[in-house]
Amino acid sequence: MKPGSRKPHRKTRTGCKTCKQRKIKCDEQRPQCTNCVKHSVPCDYLSPAVGSTTSPGLSQPPTPSATTPGELPSHGPSPLSNQLPSAHPPDLNMIDLELLHNFCTSTCLTLYEDARLKDMWKITVPQLGFQYDFVMRGILAISALHIARFVPDKSDYYMSQAMMHYQSGLQTASALLSKIDETNCEAIWIFSNFPLFWTLATAHQTDDFLLIGNSIGASWLDLVRGASAILSQTHEQLHAGSLGPTFRLGAIRADLREQAAYDFPPDQDPTQDLRSQMAYSKLPPESYDLCMKAIEELRKSFALFYNNANRTSNDFGDIFIWLFRVNNGYLDLIRDHCQEAIAIFAYFCVMLKALDHKWWIQGAAVHLLKQIWDALDEDHRLWIRWPIEQIGWIPSSTASRMTSAVNTPAAAPTTSTTPAHMSPPAPAT
Template sequence: MRHSVECDILLTSANAVASPGGISIETGQSRSVGSDAVQASRGQDPSLQVGQHWQQAPALDVSDLELLHNFCTSTCYTLQSNPTLKTLWRISAPQLGFAYDFVMRGILSLSALHLAHSRPDQRQEYISKAMQHNHAGLMTMTAVLPNINQKNCSAVYLFSVITFILTLASPRKPGDLLIMGQSGIAEWLTLFRGVHAIVKSFHDELQSGVLGPMFSVGSRRSQLRDAHANELGPAEEDHHLGQLQCVIQQSVTDLHLLTIYMAAIVELRKSFAVAYSEEIAALESSDVFIFLFRVSEEYLNLLKDRTQESLAIFAYFCIITKRIENHWWSQGWSDHLMSQIHDLLDEEHRLWIRWPMEEIGWLPSRGA
């Protein structure tokens, strides 16, 4: 129009007005191929129609897009050491998130905590976003739990894994013992154990589904853990665990309680074996935290009651958590747990945990 030159395309389209209609790009509905040409011939700019459609579109949530981008380009690589599982977190996890809102909420929450860690000047802003997404995800997933099936079991399981990592990455509170809060067994552990009990019914679907590699790698790591425990020699770590076992045997007269404590030490010894036989870079978080899922419900109840023996055993767990603090989401947990445990022990039982304290380099505050 500016140069007073007729457009060949518009002329061709105008000649096709009488032909059958095409498909509208904006709406996907049938319309006349030459409608733009007709509007142009009437002095109407077709681009204005496109602009009107654009103005009616919902606004982009750039904040959430930023979180998803950060997860796919950075966070996903920090969650596992195994290359296959890194790819699973980068590709398969977001794909599940597109299908299930609660999974995407968990992904965005985890990414927000990662950014809070790497951008301290915006820490509170990202923590607030993380809490919002996590709360919304928990609300949705809780409603799904009674209706878990073959189709959604992978999404529910993945969300439980994300919830555990979120617990480790979230700001810590006084009195928080990771698996025990001030009001009892931690909410995440209750959720995780509940989900595991449910998904046992869908073992085959999970093994053959999108999360299959996660279960395959986990099974191999579990076998490695048992193998290392059977081969364990007279290492320094085992010597100190043996001393802890002796003092508990000498102080606990109730045979039932003694059995519970000894079983917990056996599980801890297995975790020690693999934690000290593997290079730190090759150590998976599951090698350490599997202890939390292998101990009995009775031991957890004793820990909830803050018995001195259960706390002393848990202090030794701090040593192996220290070995995976190269991950941003687990940094500081060993010192935090040791501090909480030390405050709960009397003077006699504080002597029981001198080696774990020295091994992680933790010292009580002056006068404690």
């Protein structure tokens, strides 16, 4: 053999097509050859035999042998032994498995602070996802959003996955809102949480007013209503089922909220200014009552919020309970662009800002406050001075005036009108 010449090898005509196309030796291992396994490529040995009428991924059930009535079938080979090793198994969706793994090991731990709620979202919610496709879609959508936030070079890809799963799940869940019963109420209630996570996580990507706009995220208040309706219609089933601990914990926190409101000193209540402003409003009596009730519920939330000041952080449920306690009529006022109702919502942004450490809420308070500012007239913008101060946001009109003042050159001096005693000293000679 000449130096440098290739070592001869046995040629075969029965190797897999992939190896033949790559012009490499196939070891003909079944059900996949070693080369295909090594390079993670499909091996045609997994394909059904030529001439088979079975579609890929499906196997034909064995044909039962004919027997006379009452006669037991003869003991032959097990039906499983008749299944050829070349039967093509369903392909694994690796991206969905990645999203589910990320949700169960990471995303679920970022939604709530309470350890019991973390366990529920880690264990119970995925179990519901295996039973209900739309719940699993919600899980995968929020997980994809989570990865997109922290993997910027693949953000567009994961965002497309998130949008695909979210829209599919939302369509199915919305159709079931009118068909809630004891068998699906848990799944529908769990899914009603996902639009809230979605809207806040994607707030920075849209200019739509989150309370009024027509985007897919703008329906979050409708789903808050839907969640409230689910709670009222299936209260007993939800409390008795696998989500029972969640609702019992919520009831405990709600009692603490009422107690905190009872002990809340008036001089610490930030809603006092709102009450004063409402005294000058010209709303019809019904609208006035709805706004005043929303302010009272806001006062209760602030009482618990400030009562938790010594805690490391406020929990999601303690803050968002306000959305579930306000009357649906108040939410209708927001949709009707009622200036007073929108201004009241700005105070909620102060509590929302306290959750800015959560990836899916970060920046939402400022974004929402900006949109509220844009929706208010000049008179009602004065109503939200306190939320603006607390959040530290600078309105665009104020910022532009400040920029203009900085960039405008000073006028050339003319005849001095400065009193002599205020004149600068003459330069030393």
